[in-house]
Amino acid sequence: MKKVVVIDHPLILHKLSIMRDKNTGSKDFRELLEEIAMLMTYEITRSFQLEEVEIETPICKTKAKMLTGKKVAIVPILRAGLGMVDGILKLIPAAKVGHIGLYRDPETLKPVEYYCKLPSDISEREIILVDPMLATGGSACDAIHLLKEKGAKNIKLMCLIAAPEGIEAVQSSHPDVEIFVAAVDERLNEHGYIVPGLGDAGDRIFGTK
Ligand code: URA
Numbered sequence: 031m032k033k034v035v036v037i038d039h040p041l042i043l044h045k046l047s048i049m050r051d052k053n054t055g056s057k058d059f060r061e062l063l064e065e066i067a068m069l070m071t072y073e074i075t076r077s078f079q080l081e082e083v084e085i086e087t088p089i090c091k092t093k094a095k096m097l098t099g100k101k102v103a104i105v106p107i108l109r110a111g112l113g114m115v116d117g118i119l120k121l122i123p124a125a126k127v128g129h130i131g132l133y134r135d136p137e138t139l140k141p142v143e144y145y146c147k148l149p150s151d152i153s154e155r156e157i158i159l160v161d162p163m164l165a166t167g168g169s170a171c172d173a174i175h176l177l178k179e180k181g182a183k184n185i186k187l188m189c190l191i192a193a194p195e196g197i198e199a200v201q202s203s204h205p206d207v208e209i210f211v212a213a214v215d216e217r218l219n220e221h222g223y224i225v226p227g228l229g230d231a232g233d234r235i236f237g238t239k
Contacts, residue, residue: 032201032205032206034209034210035073035210036214037211042066045065046066049190050226050227050228063235064114070117071120078156081095081097082095082096102122102156102157103128104128106159107160108145109232109235110162110163111161125158129146130176131144141168141172152180153182163224164192165195165218165224167197167200167203170189171203174187174200185204187207187209189209189211192214193216193224
């Protein structure tokens with residue numbers, strides 16, 4: 031089973047605490063989410079392959095390291111996942127972006143798929159699946175299942191906050207998927223919200239309620 035990587039850098043935790051505060055408005059919330067996504071990308075890409083290439087500096091010829099290997103696809107789970115895309119693109123501007131639309135049925139808390147548009151070469155890409163809140167894990171498991179059906183092989187899941195229940199669900203259904211989070215919170219409440227969490231990430235990003 032792949033491990034869970036908790037990226038608990040002080041800058042990330044500080045920004046996350048501001049996001050958790052109910053008095054933080056949508057503009058700041060969006061900016062902080064984008065910044066944290068960018069900082070997390072630095073760690074998520076640590077395993078990316080490098081190759082040596084010949085370059086010439088103004089001084090001399092030399093060998094230098096450049097990224098090689100698989101190209102990247104960022105796949106946000108709509109709608110809250112959208113809030114992390116621009117931060118990742120800042121560091122990986124050549125990445126393609128697919129979209130998976132899932133909503134949680136408020137009665138059953140189960141994910142329902144309503145949209146899926148992915149790059150045609152998804153099976154050859156390294157995939158960063160993004161959703162800020164890993165709650166029950168239902169949406170993430172469904173999205174991973176959908177990606178695998180389309181041929182995806184290398185999937186990393188990037189979330190801001192996870193509940194232990196969500197981590198367990200993903201690890202048991204998809205042990206090959208590495209999970210990156212900024213924080214693991216206490217639990218889920220009876221409405222499927224993460225405690226203490228930050229509320230509904232989609233509503234806070236887009237100012238809906
Ligand atoms: N989705 C959210 O946006 N917040 C939660 O706490 C759980 C799921």
